[in-house]
Amino acid sequence: MERHTIFDWSRKARTGIPEAVFAEGKSLSHLHDVIRDHIDRNASLLITRLTPTQIDGLRDLPLSVDDLGRTATLEAPEPDHDAPVVAIVTAGTSDLSVAREAEVAANFMGLRTELIADVGVAGLWRLEAHLPALTAHRLIIAVAGMEGALFSVLAGLVTAPIIAVPTSVGYGVAKDGSVALGSALGGCAPGVVCVNIDNGFGAAAAAAKILNIAQAL
Known part of the structure; x- marks a missing residue:
């Protein structure tokens, strides 16, 4: 099957801000592709603007979902105690x-x-x-x-x-x-x-x- 997602793995090194996945308009297949790539790399991931249907379709994955904020994170690092x-x-x-x-x-x-x-x-x-x-x-x-x-x-x-x-x-x-x-x-x-x-x-x-x-x- 042809893939339609190309993740920008070097964005944080270039800009200081990692790429996040904007979920609106993406199919569950697109989201699963990106999430699985991050799981394989042991990499952290932020997904924003999830719909209720997308959230339900991702429940089987090891994500921390925030229903109110419509976000999900994978392996999200905790801010340092002295962070701004x-x-x-x-x-x-x-x-x-x-x-x-x-x-x-x-x-x-x-x-x-x-x-x-x-x-x-x-x-x-x-x-x-x-x-x-x-x-x-x-x-x-x-x-x-x-x-x-x-x-x-x-x-x-x-x-x-x-x-x-x-x-x-x-x-x-x-x-x-x-x-x-x-x-x-x-x-x-x-x-x-x-x-x-x-x-x-x-x-x-x-x-x-x-x-x-x-x-x-």
Whole structure:
């Protein structure tokens, strides 16, 4: 049978970030090919954006599956105890799926994480309660849908740069994350950079590159 997967085994050596498998659009056969190759090499692997059907079809393999984050890992290394830490903050509980993808990916890339959930601007007292911890972080991933106000609010309160992850959580004009994306790109508080809608993996990769380079200096 013809194979349709060619894994980039040298990507981590080139870029510092290993290739991850984006599961959407892939058949179970494609996923099995890549997973079996990694098992044969005793290599670690991260799979993102799994569908429920794909997750059910991979249950027989030695994977650690995170249903909420729609991720799976194989032989994932534990971050070192002195590895850099990134905070991951969500506006609402509905943003947790994307935040969890970011957390699993960041851990896979060697970062430690602190997840702070459901501290959106509709109840600022929730965010204020975590400010002492957040101000100690060197980098923060903020995950928010709806109007995406969390990005500017956080950037106006802490010294750390903010990696904004707009999510497709919302309805009406906020449907599909377009309003949150515009908020991330057009906010007035400086120090916010943005990845694509629902791209928890991309935020984790950016955080890993920034923190690992900063630690090496």
